[in-house]
Amino acid sequence: xxxxxxxxxxxxxxxxxxxxxxATVRSVRAGKYMEVRLDEEDEGAAxxxxxxxxxxxxxxxxxxxxxxxxxxxxxx
Numbered sequence: 001x002x003x004x005x006x007x008x009x010x011x012x013x014x015x016x017x018x019x020x021x022x023a024t025v026r027s028v029r030a031g032k033y034m035e036v037r038l039d040e041e042d043e044g045a046a047x048x049x050x051x052x053x054x055x056x057x058x059x060x061x062x063x064x065x066x067x068x069x070x071x072x073x074x075x076x
Contacts, residue, residue, distance in 0.1 A: 001029060005063045034058060037073075046070055 009030040
């Protein structure tokens with residue numbers, strides 16, 4: 001979530017962390033992690049595809065911030 005958007009899940013986790021005795025934890029933001037595998041040789045084309053997928057389907061750019069990393073993996 002963007003910093004200005006309330007994060008109730010993060011606040012709940014923060015409460016639990018404090019109950020466990022970790023008083024120095026100041027804040028928690030909850031998010032999601034996804035792996036997407038492409039059959040794309042060109043790194044630029046892969047980046048454009050992932051950006052489009054994030055903006056059109058995986059994230060709500062109005063309230064969420066997303067980032068991605070490209071990693072080349074072998075198929076062997």
